[in-house]
Amino acid sequence: MSPRQCCLACLEREPPAVFEAALWIAAEHDPTLQPADVLRELSALQQQISLGLPALPPRELAQPLLRRLNELDFREDDSPPRPQSALLHKVIQRRRGQPLSLALVALELARRLEIPLQGVNFPGHFLLRVTAADHLLDPCGGRRLYTRDCRELLTRYQGAQAELSASHMGACDGRSMLQRLSRNLLHLHLLEEDYLAALKDAERVLLLGTPTAADHLARAELYQRLECPQAERFDVQHALLLCDDPAQRMLLTERLRQLATPPALH
Numbered sequence: 001m002s003p004r005q006c007c008l009a010c011l012e013r014e015p016p017a018v019f020e021a022a023l024w025i026a027a028e029h030d031p032t033l034q035p036a037d038v039l040r041e042l043s044a045l046q047q048q049i050s051l052g053l054p055a056l057p058p059r060e061l062a063q064p065l066l067r068r069l070n071e072l073d074f075r076e077d078d079s080p081p082r083p084q085s086a087l088l089h090k091v092i093q094r095r096r097g098q099p100l101s102l103a104l105v106a107l108e109l110a111r112r113l114e115i116p117l118q119g120v121n122f123p124g125h126f127l128l129r130v131t132a133a134d135h136l137l138d139p140c141g142g143r144r145l146y147t148r149d150c151r152e153l154l155t156r157y158q159g160a161q162a163e164l165s166a167s168h169m170g171a172c173d174g175r176s177m178l179q180r181l182s183r184n185l186l187h188l189h190l191l192e193e194d195y196l197a198a199l200k201d202a203e204r205v206l207l208l209g210t211p212t213a214a215d216h217l218a219r220a221e222l223y224q225r226l227e228c229p230q231a232e233r234f235d236v237q238h239a240l241l242l243c244d245d246p247a248q249r250m251l252l253t254e255r256l257r258q259l260a261t262p263p264a265l266h
Contacts, residue, residue, distance in 0.1 A: 019105075033089050053068060062137060075140060116130055117130060185198075199223075217235065237256065
């Protein structure tokens with residue numbers, strides 16, 4: 001099977017093998033990657049983590065787990081944004097990554113150690129939670145975030161007009177996490193002008209969950225850069241179907257008209 005097929009097959013397991021699926025996403029961009037090797041590395045890391053955890057009930061070990069990872073130098077990547085901060089095997093090698101990538105490592109370790117921990121698709125900065133807890137956890141070090149902290153975090157990423165809602169703080173499933181990971185990789189590959197790599201991520205975004213108009217437009221932009229007008233038109237049409245903004249609908253309609261017009265001969 002191809003890495004893409006292996007990724008999707010991991011998500012069909014019960015329970016879904018989210019961490020391994022994320023490794024197969026990385027394998028799409030690095031043909032030398034063997035996910036089984038990384039899984040063995042994680043087993044060694046699990047032993048290191050276990051030795052440093054206090055003797056507490058599992059539901060009280062989520063924050064100590066994150067702090068232990070921080071002690072072992074797993075931190076948010078503060079270098080200029082590059083794909084290596086989202087490709088999971090690079091994150092484990094470098095012990096640096098985006099909040100979502102660090103969260104995927106923590107969630108897999110928590111699963112193996114039977115620590116109840118869930119992902120939270122918070123805007124701008126992925127978070128974690130323990131069921132029924134009155135706070136969320138930052139995967140970058142384990143800081144507890146209460147409602148006020150979450151409101152401040154939302155304002156930082158979405159502006160003062162943003163309003164915190166319960167939907168921002170609910171647990172998300174593995175497909176949602178990997179769809180977000182794919183969007184992150186799409187953005188990072190675009191920054192490097194690696195359009196073919198970004199196209200792999202854009203296609204995966206559409207496969208992993210319900211796409212938005214923005215998802216189709218992101219792929220349309222790639223097809224435009226790659227000079228594939230028919231494929232670009234397909235995604236613009238789908239974006240138009242999903243778009244609710246009248247002003248944007250007018251722009252998309254005009255874009256479709258231009259794409260339907262044959263180029264002038266010179």
